[in-house]
Amino acid sequence: MKFKKIFVFYILFFFFCRPEKNLSFKIFFIDVGHGDAILIKIPTNVRYLNILIDGGEEKYSDDILIPFLKKQRIDTFHYLFVTHNHSDHLGGVLKVLDNFYVKNIITCQKKDSDKLYLRFLEKLNHLQLTPLKIKIGDSFLLGEKAKIKILNCYKKGDDENNSSLVLKLIYDTFNFLFTGDIEGKKRSESSSVCRYAEKFLVERFLKELKAKVLKVPHHGSETSLTDTFLKLVSPEIAIITAGRKRFGEVILPDTTVILRLLRKNIKIFRTDNGDHNPQEAPGDDHILIEIKNNNFVCRYYSPYLIF
Numbered sequence: 001m002k003f004k005k006i007f008v009f010y011i012l013f014f015f016f017c018r019p020e021k022n023l024s025f026k027i028f029f030i031d032v033g034h035g036d037a038i039l040i041k042i043p044t045n046v047r048y049l050n051i052l053i054d055g056g057e058e059k060y061s062d063d064i065l066i067p068f069l070k071k072q073r074i075d076t077f078h079y080l081f082v083t084h085n086h087s088d089h090l091g092g093v094l095k096v097l098d099n100f101y102v103k104n105i106i107t108c109q110k111k112d113s114d115k116l117y118l119r120f121l122e123k124l125n126h127l128q129l130t131p132l133k134i135k136i137g138d139s140f141l142l143g144e145k146a147k148i149k150i151l152n153c154y155k156k157g158d159d160e161n162n163s164s165l166v167l168k169l170i171y172d173t174f175n176f177l178f179t180g181d182i183e184g185k186k187r188s189e190s191s192s193v194c195r196y197a198e199k200f201l202v203e204r205f206l207k208e209l210k211a212k213v214l215k216v217p218h219h220g221s222e223t224s225l226t227d228t229f230l231k232l233v234s235p236e237i238a239i240i241t242a243g244r245k246r247f248g249e250v251i252l253p254d255t256t257v258i259l260r261l262l263r264k265n266i267k268i269f270r271t272d273n274g275d276h277n278p279q280e281a282p283g284d285d286h287i288l289i290e291i292k293n294n295n296f297v298c299r300y301y302s303p304y305l306i307f
């Protein structure tokens with residue numbers, strides 16, 4: 001009888017607790033139209049540490065974001081970063097909090113009075129989840145090979161976009177820069193001007209900004225990605241999270257930003273790839289970065305196809 005119990009224990013252990021071997025590092029830029037939703041899966045020796053940066057618009061969470069995350073067999077997020085309080089970043093986070101266990105949440109720390117933000121606070125309160133107190137320069141270790149460093153958050157006087165969390169992820173020898181919606185200039189100014197959050201980053205972090213992959217700030221808006229900032233980041237790959245959305249006269253991403261990247265031979269991946277101007281087509285242009293045995297791959301990704 002005792003032997004039988006031990007046997008059953010081992011069978012259960014094998015199925016539920018065995019280490020998931022040979023895991024690869026993954027970043028998914030989920031196509032949520034105009035907005036950011038970035039899933040990072042960091043392998044440790046037993047399982048993935050799951051991290052989410054933003055959740056896109058709330059209207060796309062039921063059909064796109066939540067099914068995508070569930071298909072990745074996620075039940076827990078070790079860190080959930082909300083870069084800032086605009087609806088194309090914060091909206092889907094509310095549904096994430098409803099559907100998954102979130103261990104730690106980190107926000108830009110700017111307070112707001114709009115309806116969405118107040119609903120967000122209410123939900124955090126209901127879940128008894130308090131955002132971690134952070135300051136610029138703080139780092140979070142993620143297993144043995146990964147670390148996230150906070151390069152920007154709300155500073156007194158920052159507007160919403162420039163209060164965005166800017167995160168540098170280091171995994172092994174690879175560097176990634178996530179920039180929320182920070183800006184570097186006014187619309188009419190040339191790209192040689194550098195102000196706002198981009199100026200702060202350039203002055204404070206200088207060579208630390210260098211990264212293989214850059215999440216282009218503010219959906220490729222012409223008010224971001226100034227020459228000085230781009231020169232310091234000097235990425236090989238630029239990811240543009242956009243939905244070909246028109247805001248009055250402005251369509252994001254802006255052609256001048258695309259040209260700025262192409263002129264420097266930077267490879268561009270965009271979540272509005274092939275979308276018809278100016279209509280959003282969310283859900284069909286996810287981007288995946290995968291690293292396995294030091295082999296780096298960036299490609300478009302369909303959750304329904306096996307490559």
Ligand SMILES: [Zn+2]
Pocket residue numbers: 035036086088089181218219
């Ligand atoms: Zn945005």
